[in-house]
Amino acid sequence: MSYLYRGVGRVVGAAGLVLLVAVGAAGPAGAVGVVNVAGVAGPLEFPRADDGPRLGFSGATTLQIETGERVYVGLEGMPEGWKEAVVSSPALAEPVPFVPAPGGPPGTGQVADPAHTYLVRAGIAPGTYPVAVSSGGRTVATDRITVVAPGAAYISRFAFGPREDFLGGSDSTPVRPGAEARIVLTDYRPADGEKTVVVTSPVFAGPVTLRRDGPDDPGCKCDDGGTVYAGHARVRAGTAVGTYPMTAVSHHGKETTTRQVTIAGERVPDTRPWLIGGIGAAVLLGLSAVFRSVLARRGRKAADRA
Structure with missing residues (x-):
């Protein structure tokens, strides 16, 4: 599937427009015009409410455009x-000339030199x-x-x-x-050879490792073209209700990404009392054995002195 089908660049407003990027079908619905851009036909989505000229952009591998990268307009x-x-x-190495697209929607352009x-x-x-x-x-x-630096993460x-949620x-x-x-991270520009991503948050007892192709991967089609890292961890039972940061360290330690997570509701009761009881019993048995051993040694020493 072409990356042009995985995401679209949206432009809003008539002047002083700001380029927004989205993945998959996220965001408001728009009229899709099939345009020939730099020799590649594909859908670019534009807002329907805007009556003036509108632009759409896409990069060569993802919606974020790297310096030195091929760009479609x-x-x-x-x-x-x-x-x-x-x-x-x-930002462009040269201007991009357009002419009316034959057979396309009214007002749609195609690059003058598609090749x-x-x-x-x-x-x-x-x-x-x-x-402009x-x-x-x-x-x-x-x-x-x-535009972003080459190799920058696109999460x-x-x-x-x-964990039971999709x-x-x-x-x-x-x-x-x-x-x-459950924690899921999708990177459309992962680092070469990066099989795991480490996540930290005050809500976890320690760092959490997310893995590629692991059992926690939800297998969502919204990730088409992206690399998914997933894992799970238990929220500390003593965590107070509130909002906390959750940070991922990726690209071999060079990039960090932070989101806010919410802890809410009543504490989940510990369902493992047998484990706690078993550990306690084992500790007591061990101490009892040590105590008996000490008494036995003392008894032998007393008998030798007699």
């Missing part, structure tokens, strides 16, 4: 009768850069595009909830004190 909502348009930005590859500039610092659409000698729309889901979405759900929790 879609154009929609151009006025009737337009003949040419140019998308330019300090050409357009890139984000390799030498720029990661950050957010302005984008010009047509007929004037600017008809503006936008902003965010779309870092969720926490009761955790198919990106939101965490409350867990009771003393209950077992």
Whole structure:
């Protein structure tokens, strides 16, 4: 499945637009225009309420666009009768010229040279850069595009909830004190060779290791194209009701991601009294044996002196 089908870039507003990224079908519904971008046909989603020109973006491997990476740009909502348009930005290595897309939805553009590859500039610092659409000698729309460093994590889901829950979405759900929790993290740009991710939180007794392809992986289709790390741990029984940070350390210790998790409800009673009793009995038996051994040695020493 093409990455263009796994996610879409959304643009909202008519001027001073801000580029938002989403994964799968998340977010508000939009009108999907099939546009030819840099020689690749695929759906880019645009807001339906906006009557002006609109832009869509997608990176070569994920929705986040790396410096030096190939970029796809879609154009929609151009006025009737337009003949040419140019998308330019300090983030792009060169402007992207558009012409009306034959047979496409009204106002949809396609790049003038579909065989050409357009890139984000390799030498720029990661950050957010302005984008302008010009047509007929004037600017008809503006936008902003965010680029990230090569190899940066793209974590779309870092969720926490009761172990029996599916955790198919990106939101965490409350867990009771003393209950077992499932933790799921999805990275669309994982580090090479990274098979585990370590998670810490005040609600756990210690670090929790999330593993790829483990039994806690919910197998959600919303993760198409992403690498899933999952695991479980028991919330400390003495944790007070409230909100706590949960932090993942990934990319071999170079990146951290933090989410807030909620502890709510009554404490889960300890269902393992037999284990506690067994340990106590074993300790008592051990102490009794030691005590008998000490008494026996003392008795032997007394007999030898006599």
